[in-house]
Amino acid sequence: MTPLTQAPMALTPLFGFLIDAPISVAHYLAVGAILFTAGIACMATKRNALGVLMGIELVLNGANVNFVAFASPYLAGEGVRSLGLDGQVFAVFVILLAAAEAAVALAITLNFYNNHATVDVDRADDLKG
Amino acid sequence: MDLAAQLPLLLGLAWLMPLASFVAILFFGPRMGPHGRNAAWVATAAIVTSLVLSLTAFVVWLGGHPVRAVAHGSHAAQAAAAGHSEGEPTSGRAAAGEHPAEGDHQAGPGDVHSEPHLPAAYAGEWYTLYHSGRLRLSIGYYIDSLTVLMFVLVTFIATCIHVYASGYMHDELHDVTDHEVTLSDGHHLHRAGRFPRFFQALSLFCFSMLGIVIAGNLAMVFIFWELVGICSWFLIGFYYERWTASTAANKAFIVNRIGDFGFLIGLMALWGALGTLSFADTKVAGPDGHELVQAGLFSQFRPAGAGHSLQVPDGMVVAAAAEEVASIAADHAAAPADAASQIAARIPDWRRMGMGRWLLFIAGLGIFCGCVGKSAQFPLFVWLPDAMEGPTPVSALVHSATMVAAGVYLVGRFFPVLSPDVLLVIAYVGAITLFIAATIALVANDIKRVLAYSTVSQLGYMMLAIGVGGWVAGLFHLVTHAFFKSLLFLCSGSVIHACHTNDMRKMGGLAKVMPWTAATMLVGCLAIIGAGVPFVIGLSGYYSKDSILAQALSFANANPGHRILYWAVAGGAFLTAFYMFRLWFMTFAGQPRDHHVTEHAHESPNVMVTPLVVLAVMAVVAGWTLPGGLGIANLLEQSRPAGTAEGMAGGFVFGQSLLFPAEHESHEGAVHVTATLTAFATALAGVFLAALLYLWKVVSPELIATIFRPVYGFLAGRWYFDELYDLLFVKPTLGVARLASAVDRGLIDRLINGVAQGARGLAGIDAWIDRTFVDGLVNATAAAVWNTGLKLRALQTGRLRQYVVFIVLGTVTLFMIASLAFRSSATG
Numbered sequence: 001m002t003p004l005t006q007a008p009m010a011l012t013p014l015f016g017f018l019i020d021a022p023i024s025v026a027h028y029l030a031v032g033a034i035l036f037t038a039g040i041a042c043m044a045t046k047r048n049a050l051g052v053l054m055g056i057e058l059v060l061n062g063a064n065v066n067f068v069a070f071a072s073p074y075l076a077g078e079g080v081r082s083l084g085l086d087g088q089v090f091a092v093f094v095i096l097l098a099a100a101e102a103a104v105a106l107a108i109t110l111n112f113y114n115n116h117a118t119v120d121v122d123r124a125d126d127l128k129g
Numbered sequence: 130m131d132l133a134a135q136l137p138l139l140l141g142l143a144w145l146m147p148l149a150s151f152v153a154i155l156f157f158g159p160r161m162g163p164h165g166r167n168a169a170w171v172a173t174a175a176i177v178t179s180l181v182l183s184l185t186a187f188v189v190w191l192g193g194h195p196v197r198a199v200a201h202g203s204h205a206a207q208a209a210a211a212g213h214s215e216g217e218p219t220s221g222r223a224a225a226g227e228h229p230a231e232g233d234h235q236a237g238p239g240d241v242h243s244e245p246h247l248p249a250a251y252a253g254e255w256y257t258l259y260h261s262g263r264l265r266l267s268i269g270y271y272i273d274s275l276t277v278l279m280f281v282l283v284t285f286i287a288t289c290i291h292v293y294a295s296g297y298m299h300d301e302l303h304d305v306t307d308h309e310v311t312l313s314d315g316h317h318l319h320r321a322g323r324f325p326r327f328f329q330a331l332s333l334f335c336f337s338m339l340g341i342v343i344a345g346n347l348a349m350v351f352i353f354w355e356l357v358g359i360c361s362w363f364l365i366g367f368y369y370e371r372w373t374a375s376t377a378a379n380k381a382f383i384v385n386r387i388g389d390f391g392f393l394i395g396l397m398a399l400w401g402a403l404g405t406l407s408f409a410d411t412k413v414a415g416p417d418g419h420e421l422v423q424a425g426l427f428s429q430f431r432p433a434g435a436g437h438s439l440q441v442p443d444g445m446v447v448a449a450a451a452e453e454v455a456s457i458a459a460d461h462a463a464a465p466a467d468a469a470s471q472i473a474a475r476i477p478d479w480r481r482m483g484m485g486r487w488l489l490f491i492a493g494l495g496i497f498c499g500c501v502g503k504s505a506q507f508p509l510f511v512w513l514p515d516a517m518e519g520p521t522p523v524s525a526l527v528h529s530a531t532m533v534a535a536g537v538y539l540v541g542r543f544f545p546v547l548s549p550d551v552l553l554v555i556a557y558v559g560a561i562t563l564f565i566a567a568t569i570a571l572v573a574n575d576i577k578r579v580l581a582y583s584t585v586s587q588l589g590y591m592m593l594a595i596g597v598g599g600w601v602a603g604l605f606h607l608v609t610h611a612f613f614k615s616l617l618f619l620c621s622g623s624v625i626h627a628c629h630t631n632d633m634r635k636m637g638g639l640a641k642v643m644p645w646t647a648a649t650m651l652v653g654c655l656a657i658i659g660a661g662v663p664f665v666i667g668l669s670g671y672y673s674k675d676s677i678l679a680q681a682l683s684f685a686n687a688n689p690g691h692r693i694l695y696w697a698v699a700g701g702a703f704l705t706a707f708y709m710f711r712l713w714f715m716t717f718a719g720q721p722r723d724h725h726v727t728e729h730a731h732e733s734p735n736v737m738v739t740p741l742v743v744l745a746v747m748a749v750v751a752g753w754t755l756p757g758g759l760g761i762a763n764l765l766e767q768s769r770p771a772g773t774a775e776g777m778a779g780g781f782v783f784g785q786s787l788l789f790p791a792e793h794e795s796h797e798g799a800v801h802v803t804a805t806l807t808a809f810a811t812a813l814a815g816v817f818l819a820a821l822l823y824l825w826k827v828v829s830p831e832l833i834a835t836i837f838r839p840v841y842g843f844l845a846g847r848w849y850f851d852e853l854y855d856l857l858f859v860k861p862t863l864g865v866a867r868l869a870s871a872v873d874r875g876l877i878d879r880l881i882n883g884v885a886q887g888a889r890g891l892a893g894i895d896a897w898i899d900r901t902f903v904d905g906l907v908n909a910t911a912a913a914v915w916n917t918g919l920k921l922r923a924l925q926t927g928r929l930r931q932y933v934v935f936i937v938l939g940t941v942t943l944f945m946i947a948s949l950a951f952r953s954s955a956t957g
Contacts, residue, residue, distance in 0.1 A: 040933065040937050043930065043933045044930050044933045044934050044937070045930070046930075047930070052929065052930075121928075121929045121930060122928060122929075122930070124927070124929065125926065125927030125928055126927060127925065127927045128925060128926055128927030128928075
């Protein structure tokens with residue numbers, strides 16, 4: 001517990017309950033949010049197109065964690081008749097789409113590289129208005 | 130010999146020959162040899178053929194109607210009857226009997242011997258233009274000895290003029306530089322020659338004139354009358370680039386239209402009241418298939434039943450008594466046949482009451498009005514002197530055989546229809562014309578103008594002669610005048626051709642260099658003044674002028690109130706002699722006045738001199754009567770309209786006292802001797818005075834002109850008729866036109882322009898609203914969108930990482946707003 005309690009104390013009022021409480025949906029959501037934020041930060045700071053793509057993967061996976069978290073049976077309302085797999089199915093779709101997107105994005109990146117001999121996204125400003 | 134078939138064929142062909150020539154030259158003229166040189170041959174060949182055909186017709190006529198001397202007895206009926214018994218029965222009469230449609234009267238063969246005098250005539254129709262009910266228009270013919278004579282005259286003179294013109298017009302065979310036309314660049318007009326065009330118009334002119342002569346009805350006369358008018362317009366305006374020539378042509382045409390207006394009124398009066406314009410009776414198919422004889426003008430005005438004396442025709446009486454006719458028709462509405470018989474029964478009463486006399490007067494006066502224009506009588510004579518602008522052969526033709534002759538011919542042809550009142554008007558118009566024109570001719574210096582006024586004066590003679598009852602005298606003078614006036618004009622043309630000027634003051638002494646022209650012109654002058662040895666022999670003018678003078682004297686004796694007509698004729702004879710010999714002396718006698726003019730003068734080529742000689746011979750012999758009685762006067766006597774041999778008495782409008790003595794009375798001793806001696810004395814006095822002034826130069830003409838300056842100025846100014854007409858008619862017309870133009874421009878145009886400007890102003894306001902508000906709204910929207918776009922453009926940096934930041938920040942902002950809103954709604 002100590003390493004965790006040595007976490008920045010400033011955040012303790014907000015996130016302290018995560019340390020004390022048992023693993024719940026909130027913990028999943030926190031992981032998703034961290035992943036999402038890390039992804040965004042990666043997208044916003046990386047100049048390498050492959051780094052940006054990695055950031056996108058992080059964002060998508062952060063979203064997937066959220067999907068799965070919200071699919072928790074504890075959150076399901078009374079009398080809901082379903083398999084309770086909606087979140088997981090969405091996650092699978094997202095993974096699928098992420099693969100497809102990655103293929104397309106990598107193709108674009110390759111082409112870009114062919115044309116400009118670089119993968120620096122700051123150089124890809126041809127769509128400037 | 131069947132004259133009724135031969136004469137129309139011969140004269141019809143003679144009539145159509147010039148038309149064929151016209152058409153040929155019209156289409157192929159420029160291709161007839163170099164510069165259309167052969168057009169002259171085509172036209173001349175056509176007119177010569179016409180002449181041959183006319184002469185054949187003349188011989189055929191003489192074969193059928195031998196000319197006999199007219200007995201100068203006091204018993205006209207006996208004389209005429211005797212004439213008939215010698216010539217009777219003429220084949221013409223027989224033909225007329227066999228073919229009533231072609232005869233000019235309805236008299237059966239049995240009536241012939243009891244009739245006092247009937248002209249031999251053949252009438253018929255070639256082609257019907259229009260037929261509706263009683264109204265008919267047709268191309269027909271009316272042939273009597275006058276027609277035949279006129280055909281010979283016109284074709285003969287036209288032949289001479291064609292030959293002459295083929296020499297005179299040779300300038301037109303190559304390009305012409307007209308020194309009388311200066312263009313705006315200061316050069317003289319240079320144009321192509323118009324040789325074929327001249328002969329083309331000349332042919333049409335002859336065709337038109339022959340059409341008038343042969344015409345069988347007044348409508349046809351009118352058609353060819355107008356054709357003559359347009360031909361004169363073509364020919365007078367032949368040098369149409371010259372301002373004077375084109376205005377002269379227009380003047381002739383317009384002045385003639387004034388006369389033709391009267392002609393139309395006369396035509397309408399006759400057509401409306403009588404339903405026919407045909408001279409002679411015609412046979413028409415009736416409604417039930419039977420042939421009806423429709424009475425012509427002559428037999429309606431002088432019916433055989435009334436002894437061929439002039440009476441108001443039934444049609445005119447009924448037309449004048451329209452009210453009574455209407456009331457009778459209303460009374461007998463149930464039985465129209467009764468009404469018709471009632472009306473027929475009342476006609477003699479109405480006629481005695483004088484109904485229709487004004488209509489008769491107006492009809493005659495209207496027809497005469499046309500003749501006033503065509504024959505250049507007072508007050509419409511002003512066009513003729515100006516018509517001298519045409520080439521000289523045209524002047525000769527216009528002044529002798531064609532245009533001006535048409536008017537006199539028509540008055541002669543129409544003579545039986547003219548009432549005593551109309552005849553009196555004609556006589557006075559003729560007298561005024563002859564006097565005015567003769568006085569102007571005294572002082573004119575242009576050789577052609579002297580002749581032009583002489584023509585006007587001589588036409589006055591003819592009109593006066595017919596007006597005082599001298600039918601033969603007037604037409605006789607028409608024929609003789611045609612010969613010597615065409616001769617005189619062609620001589621003057623020869624002089625002008627040699628001198629290149631019209632001014633007699635620059636001539637003189639030309640007799641030495643132009644002997645033939647001088648001699649033939651002397652013959653012409655002698656003929657026009659009526660020279661001759663009294664009671665023995667004389668030139669053509671001697672006979673015709675004497676008969677006019679005798680008839681005028683006879684008329685003056687019968688009507689002492691109108692003695693002035695006789696003095697006009699006698700005074701006119703004196704003036705004629707003076708101005709004609711003034712012309713001859715100034716031109717040919719004495720010494721040359723201007724060497725520039727005369728030194729290059731030469732006799733004209735043979736092609737021009739030959740017609741002069743031929744015409745000079747005719748001017749001498751045309752008046753002679755051959756021992757057998759063959760002469761123009763006796764020939765004309767054959768055509769004397771029925772019922773006019775005995776003279777006429779009474780007048781419808783101007784009182785009952787008029788008395789028209791029979792023409793044969795003027796041949797009686799006392800009258801004839803007085804007239805002949807008067808004519809001789811006046812002519813001699815005129816020649817003597819002219820010789821005093823211009824040959825022997827006893828008194829200087831300039832001195833006389835100075836002494837009588839006002840009179841001289843008045844005459845030299847041509848009585849100021851042109852100025853008077855200018856003041857009376859042209860200026861007011863122009864004034865009215867200007868006023869109308871001012872109203873048009875100032876009022877109507879201004880109104881329309883104002884309306885247009887108002888509409889334009891409204892449209893301007895509308896356009897302003899449209900541009901400012903409607904367009905403004907649309908443009909402002911577009912501009913706002915545009916500006917916004919421009920500003921937002923800065924956001925599109927093309928930097929992906931920035932986009933990511935924006936997306937994130939935007940999403941976060943949206944979530945914050947959404948959460949704030951959710952919270953406020955949840956708490957609120």
